[in-house]
Amino acid sequence: MKLKHPILNSKLILSKNDISRTKFRTDLLNLFYTSKKSVSIEDVLKHFDYSINKVTVYRSLESFENKGLIHKVPDSNNLKRYSLCREEECSPSTHNHNHGHFICYDCNQTFCMQEIKFPDIKSVKGFYIQELKLTLEGYCQDCYTN
Numbered sequence: 001m002k003l004k005h006p007i008l009n010s011k012l013i014l015s016k017n018d019i020s021r022t023k024f025r026t027d028l029l030n031l032f033y034t035s036k037k038s039v040s041i042e043d044v045l046k047h048f049d050y051s052i053n054k055v056t057v058y059r060s061l062e063s064f065e066n067k068g069l070i071h072k073v074p075d076s077n078n079l080k081r082y083s084l085c086r087e088e089e090c091s092p093s094t095h096n097h098n099h100g101h102f103i104c105y106d107c108n109q110t111f112c113m114q115e116i117k118f119p120d121i122k123s124v125k126g127f128y129i130q131e132l133k134l135t136l137e138g139y140c141q142d143c144y145t146n
């Protein structure tokens, strides 16, 4: 998806998903579309020059998550961190991911690794698996070459 007008696009997506369109939510969604990185709550608080309280940030992220727009990704410091979902995988009612995540030791950034797919382990006798997490750790390209 090419985004020529990310702000406009964020507004549209909020309306489409019945999320009330405040300036903050539009800007927040826009941050996800433009940063191309995963975003932690700390990142959000640092990013905006107008003051917003933490509860608003939590609630907005939660509603985005419930609508299948963003998903939680692992974080090196156990902070809440999110990445954009892909339209073809997630919808307002379900998240449907089968990709791993990579955490960089140096920049602490978390990356979605679409090319790393979950192994098929649906049938392990005696266990009902509800969630599978696949986390890789090391150095991202930027940190490895610098």
Ligand SMILES: [Zn+2]
Residues within 6 Å of the ligand: 068, 069, 070, 071, 085, 086, 089, 090, 094, 095, 096, 097
């Ligand atoms: Zn998702």
Ligand SMILES: [Zn+2]
Residues within 6 Å of the ligand: 104, 105, 106, 107, 108, 109, 139, 140, 141, 142, 143, 144
């Ligand atoms: Zn890095």
Ligand SMILES: [Zn+2]
Residues within 6 Å of the ligand: 071, 073, 083, 099, 100, 101, 111, 112, 113
């Ligand atoms: Zn991901």
